[in-house]
Amino acid sequence: VENRAKIFSPFAALRGYEEEISEEGWKKTRVSKKELSEEDIDRLSGLLRRIRSGMTVTVRYFQEDTVHPASPPLGIFCELTGRVERIDPVFQTLHLSDGTVRTDIRFEDLDDIDIL
Template identity: 55%
Template sequence: MDDYKNTKEGRIAGQKYADLLQMERPEPSVKHPRMSLGSRAKIFSPFAALRGFDDELAEEGAQTLRVARAELSEEEKAALSARLAALRRGMTITVRYFVPDLLCPADPPAGRYKTVTGAVQALDPVRKTLRLALDSPHTGPGMEKEKAAVILYENIEELT
């Protein structure tokens, strides 16, 4: 910046705005308060130029990361069942579960494993589902996350 002041253009600008350079920053009016840094950051945050493009890329990546579903042993199933029985509404848990790829049915099923953390909203023993209110650390354009997850008991692999 000091180099600019020593150029011909810098000296001309310095002379032109000499009376303003020495002034203090004006206080904002009550009618027009200063914008918060958070709001100001939103103005300059990146945006999704192609709506849904990030989702398509994530889906394509998920298809390339497809794995066969691992089968739990009887002991692991019993331990998982005991943990499910101990769950209560409002508890915060982390669940690792299998998401089958419905477009490519296979035997054993292929898909991907997903890990989510959230608060238990409901346990449905009839439908054999677990409903979680998910923690969402990231927000903003292009970062929309699911607010809740409904997970079939049979797809749960790990519960902590």
């Protein structure tokens, strides 16, 4: 049985094959960034004014694919639940931490906010 297994070992030598397959999957799941309506922008602005440091929120935001840039921007929508570390009105960013990783999200990339 051991000798038979050695016959198939050359197929494992295709280095980078799994990474290439997963990258192709990533490219197929990319979508265009959607434009928010004025009502949605006003609603998000109101929610951002209510958020304070230390609060727990769930945000849905657009993450642009910077490895394969396109015009208009393509990427995926991500959802993240974390503690608000800071809201920066000057640079218009929301800083969230899930306990291990800090994520900085631009206001223009926000799609939805849920205050927990």
